[in-house]
Amino acid sequence: MRLLPFFVWTCLLVFVFVICGYIYIEMKIADLNKNNVIVIAHAGGEIDGNIYTNSLEALNNSYEKGARVFELDISETKDGHLVAVHKWDEWAExxxxxxxxxxxxxxxxxxRILGKYTALDFNDINNWFSEHEDATLITDKINNPALITSLFIDKDRLKMELFSKESLIAGGKLFDGGMANYDAFSKILQTPSAKMLFIPKANYLKNNNIKYIVTxxxxxxxxxxxxxxIRSLDVQVYMFFxxxxxxxxxxxxxxxxxxxGAYYDKIPS
Incomplete structure (x- = not known):
């Protein structure tokens, strides 16, 4: 019987803790929602109604419409050069x-892409971002942060969507904030506590300097x-539709x- 009051008080304290946590999260989200949604030009953005071109003209068009964050898909040629391509079979078409x-x-x-657009190798990408000093690059497809940070002109303007535990840890050490693919991140920690409470995974974000999630x-x-x-921990969530x-x-x-933030093909005016 003496254990009953202790049990009741413990349950009450847990309940209060959960309620306070929920209130904090909701207040934090309401405050974050006062900010504008970050516009991300997906694969450089749309050009003349065409998407996934990853082209020079797409970058220029999206920049002129106000985008300052640009996602490019990075693939490798047969002879080891990095270029902006979403899928090789798509590029062939x-x-x-x-x-x-x-x-x-x-x-x-x-x-030429679709007979008129300029394909980009990594030198071209660096040249474009050198000329547009307020622009930020997000890479997709490639999972090698050490390589990209060694090649890109300004790691302070670099984000990389990464897909493995090893690349996320490396990215968090190489530049300011790794960007985790949510599906891959969800599989990283499979301990019982992580599955039940999510708290270990949330701590993993902070401990490894992972500041962005893509989902x-x-x-x-x-x-x-x-x-x-995740957002309440000041980790930004970028979403694609x-x-x-x-x-x-x-x-x-x-x-x-x-x-x-959100990935856009057509940049909102």
Whole structure:
């Protein structure tokens, strides 16, 4: 019987702790939502209605429309050069290339995307960001932070979407804040406490200087709560959607509590 009051008080304290935590998170989210949604030009952004070009013209068009954060897909040619390509088979369709994939850098550079857009190797990427000093690069597809930080002109303007425990730890040490793919991050810690409480994973973000998460729209209450917890720790959530410009805007408004930035094909005016 003497244990009963102790048990009751323990339950009460846990309840109060949970309620206070929830109130703090909701207040933090409300404050964060006062900021504008960060616009990220997906694959350089749309150009003439075309997406996934990762082209010079797409970068210029998105910049002129106000974008200052640009995502580019980084792939490797047959002879080891890094270039801006989403998928090689897609690039082959864009350029009518008939040879073996991936191509050499010489083959890559001599072909125009959709007959009119300029393909980018890493020197071209560096030149463009040198000329646009207020622009930030986000890379996708490549999972080697040591290589990219050694090549890119300014690691203070670099973010990388990373897909493994090793690359996230390395990225957090090499530049200011690794960017974790949410699905990959969710698989990193599989201890019972991490599965049940999520707290060890949240601490993992802070301890490894991971300041950004990339994800699609949350579909479960569990993921929605986790994204709120992540944002309350000052880790920014960047979200991607599919559909028309109007559908993307609708999804952004619907998921405003769970995101800080969004990937756009068509840059909002």
């Amino acid at each position: 864009f350029t009518s290339y008939q040879g073996d994939l991936p191509p050499t850098i010489e083959e890559f550079k001599k072909l 699609g729209a949350p579909t479960t209450m569990k993921d929605k709560l986790r994204l709120k917890i 599919f559909g028309t410009h109007e559908q993307v805007e609708e999804q952004i408004n619907k998921n405003r509590d769970y995101l800080d």
